[in-house]
Amino acid sequence: MNASASRLLGAFLFSTAIIDPVSSAAAQSAKMATPTIPFAERKLANGLRVIAIRDTSTPDVTVSMWYEVGSKHDPAGRSGFAHLFEHILSRKTVNMPYNAINKMVDDIGGTRNASTWYDRTNYYETVPAQYLERMLWTHAERMARPVIDKEVFETERNVVKEELRQRVLAPPYGRLYSFALGENVYNVLPHRRPTIGSISDLDSATLEDARAFHEAFYGPDSATLIVSGNFQPAQLDALVNKYFAAIPRRARPASLAIKGKDQPLTGRRVNATGPNVPLPVVGSAWQTPGAASPDMAALEVLDGIFSRGDSNRLQTALVKPGLSTQPISRLNDTEEQGYYALMAIVASGGEPEVVATELDRALDALRKTGPTAAELTEAKNELLSAGLQEREVASSRAFTLGEGLVRTGDPRAADKRLAAITRVTAADVQRVARTILDPARRIELRYARGDGDAKGWANPTPLPRFSSPPPAAQPPLALLPEGQRQAPPAPGTPATYAMPSLTEVTLANGMKLVTARTGTVPLATLTVAIRAGSAVEPRGKAGLAAMVAEIASKGTTTRSADQIAAGLESLGAELSSSASLDGTVLSVTAPVATLPQAAEILGDILANATFPEEDFARERKRALDGLQVALKDPNQIGGRVLPAVLFGTAPYGAVPGGTPATLAALSRQDLASFRQTWWRPDLTTAFVSGGIDPAQARQLTDRALGRWRATGTVPALPADVAGSEQAPRTLVIDLPGAGQATVIAAVRGISRGDSAYYDALLANSILGGSSTGRLFQEIRVKRALSYGANSSLAAGLGGGTLSASASTKNESAAEVAQVFLEEFSRIGSEPLSAADVENRKTFMVGSFQRSLQSSAGFNANLAGAALRGVSPGEQLSYADRVRSVGGTAATSVMGRLLQPNRVSLIIVGDSSKFIDKLKALRPNVQIVPADKLDLATAGLASGQ
Structure with missing residues (x-):
């Protein structure tokens, strides 16, 4: 990544496979090197397994605890319990108040989460390396001193129910993936039950179940601690001994082994249904x-x-x-x-x-x-x-090793x-x-x-009666009074970290090239960012830019779609493409050994894509079918109507990906003309990063893309992409039978070049930038109305949006909307505390630095900025610019943007369950039945 990258301890050992890639030119031999994961391992007397993966090239450390307790251990009649308990154990201990762990990690510039699977539950944080001891302390707290009380249990059960509605009941195919599949591929194994559970089983769970589950399954003898990143081995050993050695094994351990085995299936058919399919x-x-x-x-x-x-x-x-x-x-x-x-x-x-x-x-x-x-x-x-990508950064190595273990x-x-x-x-x-x-x-x-009745996918084999742990024997713990709590450990010495060094040149064809060595794993990414996206497409042909990006790889003047796909895949290369308002990005990630050949294919696509009629017709049909699916999902619908609500008929009001009418109107020639007009080297910046030297990156890019030439003059970008301010709306898209409602509150924001951009970014982070943002705290933590709530500042080349969103049960949609409006008013009027400002700066800087640690992430960061008129140097100075922001300026910009008469509300869901409460909040409501939604019109309804 920088000078310290060469100090990667326990340098990767390469297991080499000789693979023969097949290209359109000829079969060629390429060396695919896949690094092993070097680690040190030991075991404490209490059974805790400790695995250390050292990497001194990163400023961070990932601390993860893997309990070999998963949904296969759910008690009888309590499907989803291990997942519910994952939520419970994340929240409160004798020395940490409810949700303190989230704030602690955010305030030091880290990130954290937890997850449950059949075989395990893991809890993990990635933080600056100087906070290693603090994170070890938190894991010891949760293992030995968790508070499992009514507050935690009731709140987290409600949150999990919202998660189930959002991930399973609202999407069209959620019941198939989460319920019908597992129910039928297993007969007697406990894996038959869904990891996320069911509403009825969650409702029947009790606080006593949670305490019993912890005593039976959670302890050092059922856990593995995996630490990956920048640490001193001797210090890590001492800290692990300090915080974990005294924690006793489980007093009455439940067996982790799953007895029995499913006999081979006998063939049968399952006919399942779901609403809005x-x-x-x-x-x-x-x-x-x-x-x-x-x-x-x-x-x-x-x-x-x-x-x-x-x-x-x-x-x-x-x-x-x-x-x-x-x-x-x-x-x-x-x-x-x-x-x-x-x-x-x-x-x-x-x-x-x-x-x-x-x-x-x-x-x-x-x-x-x-x-x-x-x-x-x-x-x-x-x-x-893919194995190389799993090993590119320290945190990924921890997860890859842990999942296999x-x-x-x-x-x-x-x-x-x-x-x-x-x-x-x-x-x-x-x-x-x-x-x-x-x-x-x-x-x-x-x-x-259909009706989505579980009887439609019921397994004829009776569900076995699974075991349950005995009642808890230990007295419940409680949060200590504030003056008696143990303080978290102080930070250690920060790890040194320097931004990657950039090399910038302009090639003979006018294309800019930015290169940087960002790692040691032999994997690299080549990205091209073209400053032409959906904002330059004709309004009646919305979706054109996205379709060009999607179909460009389906054929060139010298390669067929099959040759392109087979050529890239034989090289272990992964091609991605997308179009946004301000530009189009194509990116290829590949082993360094095969990146030159993969880059040649990308260069051919850029210069010579032909959009064969057969491929065009098929992909347009697939896009139209994809829209059918999207327009049954409340989240997807909300995202598609938002641009039109805020920008009307201006270029930025185009529906992402197009509408049924505009996609149907596209022709193959439209795509070819768009590429010929807008895909030009003089509108393009290329980025190469990863485990590759800048000189090699320059050479392969020049060879692969240097022959690309533009003809004619550079086309003019639209002068006014945002258009005039639209009147605020309260819009309801009525989707009867929806499993959940999506609520959005939004205003027009600012452009990326606005002098107040970093001020607004800081304020938005406080408003809803993470799980400690105000929206998340009010909606999930305090009221358990949603699995999550956040806000987003999207700043484009010519304007932007500031929006808040959450999914909630239909009955609470109006309440969530009211919270949004109240918090909008508060962030724009109340002064921010100095502590909040400094903590969010640290959080933002940490998030930014983590985003640069993979080659794909590094390129995406710089490419996105380039499309919005920001130089690579300015983007890499993000941390310094954030640190210069003051609280007064942040409040001021929000006060200007979030005036009540500018805020639009959009709710997508079953309106019969919330419309009266919504009208009491905002009387002037426009209701559009989902089957009458017309994305091509400003009114968004047929006939308007």
């Missing part, structure tokens, strides 16, 4: 062996052959013929047994059984003949490249997995296709619109 799903699912099985590597390669990248069998069998708008694969590996599901969303107008038949044929073909040599190479290289018991499992993938043969893939994916052992899946 726009397009049906068909597919099949099979049981798979445990994560430690030697067959897992072959299954991963098989899955890559079917689903990774664009050169895969599901694309060929289902997408290219127009049968499916989106294939879906799920290789769900757990310690005991997992499952593999291959599914497809049926394209509009299609016949589900036709799609199911073609999906079966694709599987049968693999069983009969196995994969080709090219398919095997592509899948392996994609998996090995809890699934297999082996801390080297992640490295062994990659080595096993390199050894997979075509015969191995064919064998697992025949044995594990036996047609007689599958569950056929059908999912369509």
Whole structure:
């Protein structure tokens, strides 16, 4: 990353696989080096396993605690309990008041979270390295001295119910993924129950259940501490001894082992339904062996052959013929047994059984003949490249090692997995296709619109009665009075950190190039940012810029879509593309050894994309089908109507991704003309970063992109992209039967070049920039009305937005809207405390520095700034600019932006459950039925 990058302790050992990439020119040999994860391991007398992964090139340290307790340990009648307990244990201890851990981490510039899976629950923080001791103290607090009381239990149960509504009940396919699949691929294993649980099981849980669960499952003898980043090994050992050695083992430990095993499935069909399902799903699912099985590597390669990248069998069998708008694969590996599901969303107008038949044929073909040599190479290289990305930054190494450990018991499992993938043969893939994916052992899946009754996906095998831990024997703990609490440890000495050094040049074709060495892992990213996005497309052709970015890789004058996809994937390269208001970004991440060839393909796409008619027609149809899905999801609808509410018919009012009418109006020639007009080297800045020297980056970019030439004069950008101020609106999109409502409050904001930008950024961070922002505190922490609430400052080249959003049950939508309005008024009128200002500065600087630590993140940061007129040097000076902001200026800019007569409200949900309360808050309400929503008109309703 900088001078310190060469001091990476325990330098990566490379396990090398020789892979033969297939390109359109010829087969070429490339060396794919996948670094192992060096670590030190020890075990305390109380059973706590400690793993240390040192990296002195980062200013941070990630401290994570992995309990081998997951949803498979949920008590009888308490599905979702391990996940609920994850929330509970994150909140309060004898020495930390409710939610103090969130504020503590934010205030030191860190980030934290927790998650639950079948096999584990983990809690983790990434913070500046000088706070290592403080984070170890918090983990010891939560392990040995948690407060599990009524306040925590009731609040977190309500939050989890909101999470379930948001992630499962509101999205069209949430019930399929979270309920129907697990219910049917397992019979007697406890994995059959959903990790997130059910509303009824959550309601039946008790505070006593939580205390019993903690005593039975949580202790040093069920945990592994993984520390990754910048630390001194001797100091870490001493601190671990200090905080954890005295914590006793569980007094009455519940067994972590899961007894029993599912017998092989017998084939049957499941017909499940959900409300607001726009397009049906068909597919099949099979049981798979445990994560430690030697067959897992072959299954991963098989899955890559079917689903990774664009050169895969599901694309060929289902997408290219127009049968499916989106294939879906799920290789769900757990310690005991997992499952593999291959599914497809049926394209509009299609016949589900036709799609199911073609999906079966694709599987049968693999069983009969196995994969080709090219398919095997592509899948392996994609998996090995993904392994490089998992090892690029210190925090990712901790998670990669941890996930392998809890699934297999082996801390080297992640490295062994990659080595096993390199050894997979075509015969191995064919064998697992025949044995594990036996047609007689599958569950056929059908999912369509209906009432969503669980009886539709009920497993005929009775659910076993699972065990429950005995009642808690220890007295409950309580928060100590303020004067008696132990203070968190003071910080140590900060780690040295310097921003990567930039090299900036202009190539002969007028394209700017910015390079920086940002790491030591042999992975790099090449990104091009073109200053032409949806703001330059004609209003009647909204979605044009996004469609150009999406379809550009479907063919050039010298390469077909198949050749492009196969060429990139054989190189282990990952191509992404997107269009925003102010520009278009294309990016390729690849091993350093193959980046030159991947860059050549990207250069061909930029200069010579032809948008073949067949590919254009298919992708436009897929985009239209995708809109059908999006317009059944409250969150998606809210995001699509917001621009029109704030910017009307101005360029910034364009609907992201287009509308059914505008997409239908597009032609292949529209795309070709847009690329010819706007994709020019003199409107482009390229960025190369990662484990690559600037000289090498310059050479490969010059070779791959230097021949790209522009013709004609540079087109003029629109003079006024934001247009005149729109009158505020209170808009309701009525979606009957929606599982949850989305609430948005928004105003027009400022441009990225506004002198008050950093002032507004700081104020927004206090308002809703994290879990300690005011909105999150008021809506989730104090009232448990939502899984989360936040605000966003989007500042473009010619204007921007400031918006707050949250998902909540329909009945509380108006209450959430009122909180938004109150907090808007407060942030713009009440002076900010000096402590709040300084803490948020630290939080913002820490977030920024973390965003630069991967090559893709580094490039994305600089590319996004470039599209908004900000130089790379200014973007890298972000920390200094944030530190110069004062509280008075932050309040002033918010007072100007958030005047009550400028605020629009948008609520998407079942209006019958909140409309009266909303009218009491804002009487002038416009109601648009979801089936009458017209994104192409300023009124957003048919006929307006």
